[in-house]
Amino acid sequence: MLFDPTRHAHLESIEWNEDRARKMIHRIVQETEAAFSPSTYWPMHALDIEGGDTKPAYSLYFGACGVIWALQYLHAVGAVAPTLSYNTEIQALLSRNREWLSPENKLDFNSYMMGDTGILLLAYWLDPNEEIAVQLANAIQSNLDNPSRELMWGAPGTLLAALFLYEKTAEPRWADLFRASARKLWSQLLWSEKYQCHYWTQDMYGQTSRYLDAVHGFVATASPLIGGCQLLAPQEWLDWEQCITNTIQRTATWEGKYASWRPQLHYPAGKTPRMLMQFCHGAPGFVICLADMPGTALDDLLIAGGEATWAAGPLAKGSNLCHGTGGNGYAFLKLYQRTGEAIWLERARAFAMHGIAQTERDRTQYGQMRYSLWTGDPGFAIFLWDCIQGSATFPSLDVFFPDEMAGNH
Numbered sequence: 001m002l003f004d005p006t007r008h009a010h011l012e013s014i015e016w017n018e019d020r021a022r023k024m025i026h027r028i029v030q031e032t033e034a035a036f037s038p039s040t041y042w043p044m045h046a047l048d049i050e051g052g053d054t055k056p057a058y059s060l061y062f063g064a065c066g067v068i069w070a071l072q073y074l075h076a077v078g079a080v081a082p083t084l085s086y087n088t089e090i091q092a093l094l095s096r097n098r099e100w101l102s103p104e105n106k107l108d109f110n111s112y113m114m115g116d117t118g119i120l121l122l123a124y125w126l127d128p129n130e131e132i133a134v135q136l137a138n139a140i141q142s143n144l145d146n147p148s149r150e151l152m153w154g155a156p157g158t159l160l161a162a163l164f165l166y167e168k169t170a171e172p173r174w175a176d177l178f179r180a181s182a183r184k185l186w187s188q189l190l191w192s193e194k195y196q197c198h199y200w201t202q203d204m205y206g207q208t209s210r211y212l213d214a215v216h217g218f219v220a221t222a223s224p225l226i227g228g229c230q231l232l233a234p235q236e237w238l239d240w241e242q243c244i245t246n247t248i249q250r251t252a253t254w255e256g257k258y259a260s261w262r263p264q265l266h267y268p269a270g271k272t273p274r275m276l277m278q279f280c281h282g283a284p285g286f287v288i289c290l291a292d293m294p295g296t297a298l299d300d301l302l303i304a305g306g307e308a309t310w311a312a313g314p315l316a317k318g319s320n321l322c323h324g325t326g327g328n329g330y331a332f333l334k335l336y337q338r339t340g341e342a343i344w345l346e347r348a349r350a351f352a353m354h355g356i357a358q359t360e361r362d363r364t365q366y367g368q369m370r371y372s373l374w375t376g377d378p379g380f381a382i383f384l385w386d387c388i389q390g391s392a393t394f395p396s397l398d399v400f401f402p403d404e405m406a407g408n409h
Contacts, residue, residue, distance in 0.1 A: 002253065002260040003277035003312040011313050014353035016346075021384045024356050028381040029071060029080045031369050036084070042067055042371035047318070057372075058097035060118030060396060061152065065093055066373025069122050070382060073395065076402040079385045090123040108146065110139040112157025113374075117143070118396075121161055125401050136165065140177045144184050147203035150211065151220035154202070155181050160224040164400040166231065175231045182225060182232060182240075189243070192265060197247040199265050210265040212251055214285020215322070217263070219248065223289035223397065245297050248290065252301055258311060259304035261286055277312040279327035284309045288327075288394055291334035306335045310347055318362055319355035321395070322374045326355050326383035333383075333392035345390055352387040355380060 035042055041056045041064035048062055057063030068086045075083050094116060098109055109115045117139045124132045140158040148154030159181040166174035189198045202209045202216055211217030222244045229237045252259045253275070260283035262273035279285040283305035290298055309332070314325040321327040329351035336344035359377060363369055370376030373395060382395045393399045 002255055002258055002275050002308050003282065004275065005312075007276070007278075007316055008313040009316045009354075011350060012354045012357055014350075014357065016349040016353060018388055020356060021352060021388055024359065025074065025079055025381045025384050028359075028369060028377045029074060029083065032067060032071065032371055032378060033084055035368065035371060038089070041089075043368060045368065045370040045372070045376065046366055047370065048372060048375055055100070058093050058100060058119070059114045060122070060373065061113040062372040062375045063097070064089070065097075065119045065122055066396070067371050067376075067378050069118075069125075069400075070373050070378035070395065072122075072126070073399075073402050074378075074381060074385065077385065079381070087126050090119065090126065093119050094123075108148070108153045110143040110158065111146070111148075111153040112161050113152040113396075115139075115153075117158050117161050121164065121400055124165075133165075136161065137173060137177065140181070144181060148216075149185065149188060149200040149221070150202045150204070150216040151223075152215055153204055155185060156221040156224060159185070159221075160227075160397070161400075163224050163228040163231075166228075168401045168403075178228050178231050182228075182236070185221060185225075186236075186240070195250050195265060197250040197265075198243050199247065211263060212247075212261050212265055213263050213281045214289050215280040218251075218265075219261075219286050219289045222248075222293075226290070226293050227398075229294070241294070244290075244293070248286070248298060248301065252304075254304065255308075257304060258308035259283065259301055260308050277309060277328070278315055278317075278323040279330070280322050282309075284328040284331040287331040288334050288397070291338050291392070302335065302338065306331055306344065314351055314354045314358070318370070319358045319377070319380045320370065320372070320375045321379040321383065324355070324375075324380070325351050325358060326380040329355065329383055329387070330392065330394050333386055333390075334394075336390065337392040345387075349387050352384055355383070 044054050058065060060066045071083045074080045101109060110117055112118050120132055120136050140162050143155050143158040146154040151157045159178060162174045162178040166178060188200060192199055199210055199218055202211055214220045225240055251261055263281045267273050276282045287302050287305045290302060309328050318324040319326050329348045332344045332348035373379045379395060386393060
């Protein structure tokens with residue numbers, strides 16, 4: 001089976017209501033701003049606490065950087081009135097995040113989702129200057145050889161940062177760093193005789209993996225390569241296009257009209273892959289990461305992935321982006337953008353209304369909102385805004401600088 005039914009919920013039959021969606025966006029912003037403290041930023045949510053560590057988080061992925069980015073983004077796109085200014089918090093975020101990374105001997109200070117690069121990008125958006133640009137260039141260059149080879153920690157994340165900076169400034173140095181990152185990743189591809197496709201290994205968390213998915217895996221790396229394909233020489237992009245298409249096709253699992261992907265390429269003999277249906281593992285992330293792929297070679301797979309996401313229903317874990325209803329809903333928005341078929345927008349909005357109900361229930365159960373871009377309510381607020389607009393701009397994956405959205409991929 002392509003998904004575990006126990007991880008999903010029956011879709012609540014709630015009619016699309018734009019006014020209710022707007023009110024939820026405003027509620028999320030208002031409660032998030034009210035919960036801010038200059039000394040501790042935002043309280044950790046019980047679902048984001050690992051190993052009993054209740055200290056605040058600082059990163060783009062699930063910490064203060066991502067929350068600040070989301071609040072500024074919602075203002076920049078016109079979803080809410082001007083929010084509080086957090087400009088004075090950025091330097092402290094950098095030092096505190098490094099302190100957070102250091103105790104476990106993590107040397108991935110330059111990573112996009114968890115390290116310096118995401119915070120520096122936020123600083124550059126709020127106050128663009130050459131000093132920050134130099135720090136960003138050094139971070140991207142220093143991350144070229146990161147053995148993670150995935151979006152959260154590795155070179156694919158800083159590849160994406162280079163693309164965002166080029167789209168914002170059109171400066172050649174960012175295009176050069178994008179090409180250098182892409183070529184390094186090309187040189188690190190491995191070949192699977194069993195599956196007749198390319199893949200990467202990810203050395204992280206004390207083990208070596210072969211992820212395919214949309215955070216740690218192959219398709220997450222494909223996404224910025226697709227977005228920046230115009231920066232590559234024609235033959236380079238042709239090679240990448242063939243490589244990406246082949247791996248995606250050969251690793252798909254079909255069940256009738258539905259398709260999805262297992263988390264990793266290889267599994268030990270006798271071990272059955274755990275099939276999940278969420279952004280970080282499974283069809284929704286593949287649809288989101290591949291929806292801007294030129295050509296039609298993957299169209300059938302993308303539609304089948306969208307159908308599988310709809311058949312699985314909303315996720316029971318909440319409304320968030322990474323492993324929740326909002327993230328899966330973005331697959332429908334992407335298919336609406338790619339195909340122009342209204343059914344996909346209707347499905348996204350159905351997930352949005354279900355997600356609003358989830359958010360309200362979780363707020364009551366835990367006594368607070370979940371202050372995080374990827375795992376919490378600010379990210380879900382951005383999904384609601386895209387449902388209202390009929391757009392499909394996945395936060396921090398498709399866009400970082402919203403004033404450059406006209407050129408986003």
